[in-house]
């Protein structure tokens with residue numbers, strides 16, 4: 001059976017590296033994006049140029065109806081789903097808690113928690129042996145911030161990733177006997193465009209030298225951990241996490 005993977009937020013950063021690496025390992029890949037269709041199409045074109053199978057599907061994971069449409073598009077275009085990487089995530093401008101309003105908390109949690117929750121639901125409905133599926137694997141892309149708290153920067157984001165970790169553990173145990181493994185990767189400080197959204201594009205260069213490994217991470221280093229957890233090499237791992245954070 002073909003491995004069919006959805007990578008949410010697969011057009012840029014960690015998601016793009018994950019999509020490319022998965023395709024190189026034989027997965028048919030759905031590259032989901034929210035706004036940047038051009039970036040997602042670029043990832044798809046590179047995969048196809050290498051002989052792989054990929055499609056780009058736009059959907060905001062924070063919107064339930066769009067998530068449902070995303071999974072239906074994959075059913076129709078790639079076939080039965082076997083893997084999901086809940087990678088799409090956002091953060092907002094660096095701020096202290098006393099500066100953060102309710103609307104911002106809602107936006108961050110909508111993408112970082114509600115999105116993975118609804119995506120996981122759609123995946124379980126397709127993959128669980130309880131529903132006639134053939135099993136599969138889910139990896140949630142979390143952050144070391146879930147445990148460090150991101151004080152002075154984005155405690156709202158850190159809290160959303162802690163919620164994602166709880167989803168990982170609870171769902172993993174809920175579906176462990178139904179052929180589905182659910183794991184998390186907690187990334188450290190990685191070279192992507194997300195730091196510009198926080199208002200500090202050069203954040204990785206600033207903080208990299210302060211880390212135990214004295215450098216920021218490359219998205220491919222996170223992608224490799226994600227692909228291992230998706231693979232049969234990780235057949236006895238569920239409700240577990242890999243930190244990819246240079247010792248942070």
Ligand code: NAP
Pocket residue numbers: 008009010011012013014015032033034035036037039059060061062086087088089090111115141142143144186187188189190191192193194195
């Ligand atoms: P990025 O370069 O900013 O890329 C984010 C991707 O997510 C983009 O493809 C974006 O789509 C997509 N996205 C955002 N909101 C979405 C939504 N509501 N629906 C669908 N797609 C959405 O970020 P990144 O650094 O690669 O981050 C990927 C994941 O790693 C996130 O969950 C992030 O929290 C986590 N992480 C990153 C770091 C780090 O240092 N970079 C550290 C720890 C954890 P568009 O291209 O359409 O905008």
